[in-house]
Amino acid sequence: MTAPILQIKGVTKRFGGLTANSEISFDVAPREILSVIGPNGAGKSTLFKQIAGFINPTSGEVLFKGSRISGLPPHKVARLGVVRTFQETTIFRSMTVRENVVVAHHLRSKASLLGFFFGSGQARTDEAEFARSADDIIDFLGLQSIRNEMASNLPQGHLRALGMAIGLATHPEVILLDEPFAGMNHDETMRMVALVRRLRDERGLTVLLVEHDMPAVMKISDRIVCINFGEKIAEGTPSEIQANPRVIEAYLGSEDAAIGM
Numbered sequence: 452m453t454a455p456i457l458q459i460k461g462v463t464k465r466f467g468g469l470t471a472n473s474e475i476s477f478d479v480a481p482r483e484i485l486s487v488i489g490p491n492g493a494g495k496s497t498l499f500k501q502i503a504g505f506i507n508p509t510s511g512e513v514l515f516k517g518s519r520i521s522g523l524p525p526h527k528v529a530r531l532g533v534v535r536t537f538q539e540t541t542i543f544r545s546m547t548v549r550e551n552v553v554v555a556h557h558l559r560s561k562a563s564l565l566g567f568f569f570g571s572g573q574a575r576t577d578e579a580e581f582a583r584s585a586d587d588i589i590d591f592l593g594l595q596s597i598r599n600e601m602a603s604n605l606p607q608g609h610l611r612a613l614g615m616a617i618g619l620a621t622h623p624e625v626i627l628l629d630e631p632f633a634g635m636n637h638d639e640t641m642r643m644v645a646l647v648r649r650l651r652d653e654r655g656l657t658v659l660l661v662e663h664d665m666p667a668v669m670k671i672s673d674r675i676v677c678i679n680f681g682e683k684i685a686e687g688t689p690s691e692i693q694a695n696p697r698v699i700e701a702y703l704g705s706e707d708a709a710i711g712m
């Protein structure tokens with residue numbers, strides 16, 4: 452079996468008396484698309500925040516290619532190759548799509564950011580490289596037609612794609628997508644499903660997603676991890692998860708649509 456790219460090992464997070472994640476463990480294989488599901492408040496976002504460095508585990512650890520990343524700040528985790536996108540993505544609304552993607556390259560590179568302000572020769576080299584990379588990402592995501600559009604004018608679907616473009620600026624190996632299909636209609640969801648697949652198939656990325664849209668989750672995932680009340684209650688393929696009594700029980704009476712549509 453291939454060595455896992457990401458290992459979640461006994462991750463526990465307590466907020467005062469509340470245990471948001473309790474001893475969660477699972478591995479993610481390279482180029483896998485893995486979804487984390489669970490009813491509202493189950494602890495999915497808390498888990499993602501710990502993987503990406505936004506909060507530290509109370510105990511347990513997260514390993515990327517065998518090295519511990521938990522405890523590092525998000526920008527260090529991102530530079531190593533693990534990036535979380537959407538909810539915390541900074542989009543400069545008064546800049547164009549292309550400017551946002553170019554700036555994202557600078558923001559992710561500290562040396563370049565200083566040079567950017569002081570006009571160093573290295574910064575000029577970076578500038579050309581970043582512009583080339585930004586255009587490549589824009590082409591990959593099919594955003595050519597809105598390249599020069601101001602971010603403030605973009606509808607939700609395009610804003611989400613811009614968030615993804617910004618996430619790709621660091622050339623991550625693992626991308627964490629926080630509710631990528633939220634607020635999308637059926638066609639937009641299907642386009643995003645295809646795009647996420649291409650991230651894996653054409654760019655070799657490993658994709659983790661937290662999502663409530665069960666039909667989309669079942670369609671896109673190689674494997675699914677289900678958590679409830681902070682604990683992992685199931686892990687398996689979409690069909691295994693759909694048939695799992697603990698998962699079905701967790702979803703009964705929850706606000707989410709019945710699993711397995």
Ligand SMILES: Nc1ncnc2c1ncn2[C@@H]1O[C@H](COP(=O)(O)OP(=O)(O)OP(=O)(O)O)[C@@H](O)[C@H]1O
Binds near residue numbers: 489496
């Ligand atoms: N910073 C925090 N301080 C205190 N409690 C928190 C904090 N963040 C999350 N929680 C609590 O931890 C639990 C898990 O929250 P989390 O946001 O991880 O759930 P979730 O599965 O992502 O929910 P949803 O699907 O509704 O987004 C909830 O009870 C939440 O209120």
